[in-house]
Amino acid sequence: MNSNSEIKNLLQKFVLNQCTPEETNEVIAYYKKNQLTDEFPTVEDIQNLLGEMPKMTEKTADDIFLNILSATKENQTTISIAPKKSNFKKYISIAASVVVLLGIGFAYQKGAFNTKSEPKFDFKSTDIVLQLENGNIQIISENNKVEVRDADGNIVGNQDGDKITYDNNSDLEKIAYNTIKIPYGKRFQLQLSDGTTVHLNSGTTLKYPVKFIPGENRQVFLDGEAFFDVAKDKKHPFIVNADNLNVRVLGTHFNVSNYAEDAATDVVLVEGSVGMYNVKEEFDANKNTVLKPGYKGSFNKQNNVIFTKPVITDIYTSWINGGLTFRNMTFKNIITKLERRYNVTIVNKNEKLANEKFNASFSDESIEKVMSYFNDIHGINYTIKNNQILIK
Structure with missing residues (x-):
């Protein structure tokens, strides 16, 4: 494991019992090299968490951790396993991270996850993942009705089932981004701080400000597919960045499909108008492509050429209500x-x-x-x- 992002990704897979034997050996090697501390949870801790995060059986947890213990002893590495600590329980209540099972205290105190690089997300997981500005990860359960907090514990919004609504009245004075990742088989909704509603399709990642700051563009970053119902604000353009394509609006309804495996990024306009242009350019309504309602603009990822044609928009938006x-x-x-x-x-x-x-x-x-x-x-x-x- 040569980078912090790789470490974090493997620890997540380890907790979800998704590691190959080779990857499990890498996890073992990592802990042998860095040595376990008394912040590391015991097998009993892991078993007590199974009711909250039922990702692996008790036998699997026992076997894997005993494997770590035996492997480290064979290499004469000193291990200190502490009895269960009361403060470990607080991590259960927030279920903030799948890496909680490997000891949030150990990982973050040692600085193992202090990195801005993005770990690879397994879209075939069953969890909706919310990543905060500082890299902390929270697991989103669609059955919850809870407050959404930032890395400092401040309330920035509320989750009610399959939707998170962000508060425009928070005290944030500078841009702080959250990133939400929707696995295969699920859909989700966001209401951003300006009132814009975003429907997120399966296999989608969206990076967005917790609060839009006056005087700055409202910009979000999309990988996957989303339908945007943008709140009107003539002073603050809303920009969707889809890799090399920017989609610029003031207030409108449109769909953007930007999956990595697709040859083109498609923008379908239902209402209003949107401008499409290369990220290396400044928007110019006289030079750039401006879609009309009922049109689709396709941005070719190889040659950056935009082609437009009239379409039946329902074909491209039926997924919002479960259609295919x-x-x-x-x-x-x-x-x-x-x-x-x-x-x-x-x-x-x-x-x-x-x-x-x-x-x-x-x-x-x-x-x-x-x-x-x-x-x-x-x-x-x-x-x-x-x-x-x-x-x-």
Whole structure:
């Protein structure tokens, strides 16, 4: 593990019981090198947390930690395991981080996670993750109704189920960013401090200010797909950064799709107007592409060329209410969308299907019904087992 971000990523995977044997050995090697301290939780601590964060069985926790102990003893590393501490319980109540199981006190006091670099997020996890400005991680449960606090403990908003609403009356005087990461199979909503509502699709990351500061642009950073209902503010343009593309608005409804695997970033305008331009440029309404309602602008990621055409906007926004729509879409692209939507793995052994194009629309249907449709209408043979779909 050569960087703090790699360490953090592996510790998260370790707690979620997702490490390969090789990665587990890396975790062991890390603790052997740095030595465990009395802040490190015991196996009993881990077991007591299972009811709050049921990620691994008691036997698995026992086996892994005993493996660490035996491995370190073999190498004559001194280990100090303290009895359970009362202050460890406070981390249960906030469930602020999956790395709590490895001792937040140890990790942060030693400065292991003091880094601005982003750890790789596993979108096939089941957790919605909120990362604060200082790198602290909180797990968002869609069943919660709780206050949202910043790294200093100040209340900056409220979560009610599948939506977080940020407060414009907080005392923040400088930009502080939160980053929310939505795994496959889930959707979420944000109401930003200016009143803008953002619907986040599965497999999406959004970085945004906890509070917009007067005199500065309202800028957010998107990887994935989101629908924006932007609060009007003529003095403060709202800018969505999608890698090399900026989308600039004052107040409007539009959808941005910017998944890493897609060849283009698509912007679909429902109402109002938006400007599209390269991040290296300054916006100029006379030179840059300005979309009209009912149009889609596609930004080619290779040559930075923007192409526009009229579209039926409902096709691109039906996902907000659980819909799925495919129009003249290749089967390999359909597979990608299904994997994100349902958090499944699809293995296609019928290579002839990959580039065939299909049209289909679904409401909020299960993956079983979607696949049954493709079988009934197009004769696609498949099996489903343990969240894996094999197409024969």
